[in-house]
Amino acid sequence: MRERVKTDMSGAAVALDYDAQLMLRVKEGDGASFGVLLEKYRSSVVHFLYRMVQNQAVAEELAQEVFLRVYRSRTSYEPTAKFTTWLFRIATHLALNSIRDGKSERLQERLDKDSPDQPVRQVSDQRPSAEQSMVYEARLAEVRQAVAALPEKQRAAVLMHKYQEMEYSQIARALSCSESAVKSLLFRAYETLRARLAHMA
């Protein structure tokens, strides 16, 4: 299957080397390299966590903890996996714990369409009409509810697959499961989402 999917292996290899090299520099005491990694992955980590817990404040708090753990683990860091895999493994672990601990409790209640946690839609040249805004908000609420209703691991797998464009092997390492288990998680998750969202085509 690997050969059937378009992959930019040279790009991935370069990315692996670069991020791992940066982290190894952090290990040697280079704070600026930590800043580079933070700049590179800050948004993806916060966005992933936001979509997991659906609360911006909780997502940023968890993201702070992710980067804090990266910083604190620098002395023992070994580049045995892609840096992003390691990073999202930490993020997923914290997100799942947060959900289980109830830090993002009443998730469904917060899916109110007037929630301040929702991003402000950026419209560069044309302002949407009131009707367009209402349609957008309704679709967004539907998507958020559909994702929130997924079991935690399925949710994490879908978010890493869809938004972080991670390969099955990376998702498997991040979730501490086999690649076939990831495929099974994704199959079930997308099946549920198709049932709830297919009409949005």
Added chain:
Amino acid sequence: MKCPMETGESVDLLVPYAARKLDAGTLAALERHLEACSACREFADGQRAVWGALDVWEAAPVSSDFDRRLSERIAERVGWWELALRPLRPLMGWRVLPVAAAACAAILGAMLLERPSGPVRPAPVTAQVEAMQPDQVEHALDDLEMISQFDRSVRADSGSPRI
């Protein structure tokens, strides 16, 4: 091509198809199959709809003070004795300080052993330095150096919006 729904390859083929991630050869073969297989076509159409629906969900921008807060949290982890060593940083070389700390610890230890026995008195404040290992000192100074480097980069980036 065998039907991906029958071979259990829907996640391997139909999901990447909807995400436009198949290579040209596989894509052509799958599209030929889709013309003849309504089950796969239905799956692929539904998956494409899901993919498009998920695109609607934009994430909020990251707070502009995220880096500053992180920098503060990292600094909070630095102990008081590490902060006390900060002024010594310019005076000490990387390798000199551990040796000096070890020497201080040895001298203090010798002084304590030489002391005549008597009523137990509270340990002097300097005795706390004795518990500090040379590698701890070096580690602490590494932390301080990293935090100051990170702070500089945070200051350089401050004011730029996070997307």
